[in-house]
Amino acid sequence: MASNENRVALVTGSGKGVGAGIVRVLCRMGIRCLINCNSNPAMAEENLKRIREEGGEAFVFQADVSDPAQARSMTEAAVERYGRLDILVNNAAMQYNLFVDEYDEALIRKQWDINLGGYWRMIREAFPYLKESPTGRIINIGSVHGKRPTCFDAGYAMTKGGIKMLTREAALEMEPYGITVNCISLGGCRIEFKTGHPPFHSYRPPETRNPRMRPGVRLVEPEEVGHLVWYLCSAEAGAVTGSCIRIDGGQMLK
């Protein structure tokens, strides 16, 4: 793959979890990164320390993507620091793990404003810089629950169904500028902790599990997602746009 030493990426929600794995991989490949966090700056600093120990270049910026002003100032901070922006990875999302009737109006609206509104705002803010890049890339981290229901979080699945379509629309709108837009449909991933309640109360009933299957599921590692992002950022992936690529260890086949 092509060298990316000069490129710059902004990865939302990258202080921990999937986003943290993505920035670690991108930094290893020589891409300079803005690490965005909102609620947990200590974990973001920890991730930055790990990246610097590996020789990578990054910095932490705390911002809430549901706030238009913060979305703008974060984008400007990346450009001010590194002089350019080539890659936007939209990853910041909330997952509350609540049934339909456990959500209230305020909570479901907040989730929409972060999970979907935040992705749109960041695309809008990053666009002026991405269009100047020879390999402008937008990668939206979606979920297998943009297709298959969760059985434990209707609000989350709604936002992921929305992100699938946001990606397709963005791919059409960005194509004239040479910017590719793709979605990664992520399955169960090994992360530190989730923002919501664990979905143990509603997950697949025991009698629906095949007893001959090996126990447990093959969780995706955050850095495995990072390597897929890295591929999508490469020049070799220039023809891949508007796609939803599933990375779930085969869970959707079961």
Next chain:
Amino acid sequence: MKNTVVLTDLRTREMQDAAVFLAEQGYEVRTVPESVCLWKEAELREWSAEFAGELAGVIHPAPPAFLSPMLETTEEEYAKARNEGPMAAWCTAKVFGGIMRAQGSGSLIFLGSIHAEKPVGRGFLFSSGCGAVQMLSREINQDYGPFGVRSFYIQRGPGEADPDLKNDLSPLYCGLEKRYPLRRLPKRGELNGLLAFLLSPAAAPLAGSDLRADGGMTMYYGERITEEQAEKLRRHTPGAEGGGIIGFK
């Protein structure tokens, strides 16, 4: 017998026709008044309380489609689309789904759009809302299905009265009539029979389904052939007489 059907929005001629048709089928049709805000749960809950134990089903249409270029859309336009699209659908699902769950039966029908899967081109607010509501329908089937509630999402194609979404990024709305195998846009009332079927217990095996009701228009790939190429093919197709090539006459 549970006999009441609620239509959440009667502003379109299509839904007005559906109301007349369903009334003719013997349903008591009720419409959410415009004074009740569909994305305010408390208002909807108060208005709907009288239907407990009587509800055969609810039909919730998507708001009218519209263009919204991603880089020009304002925060106000975003909030309006969020409220009228996914938030209104969620409130409808929670309030009416809760009533049907308590009574042990009922159909929740989201009359949506092909744009839950197919992009408009400069229409992200509408299509992302549709994609979200399609997932909501699937989730309702999981949450409320065990209590007798059937949920459906109809991917409706553009019809006669719909806004023209022609744009410079996607050819989807160009030559729209020719994209339909019947060579015409769907007419008002042509989905009424489907709505009545989905309200009935006979639709139980389809619970949780997305039903593409677009007259085959999204199967169209005729734009790959130019008029000139089509004419050439016609001349070399024995017996075609100008009608041998699908999509060009």
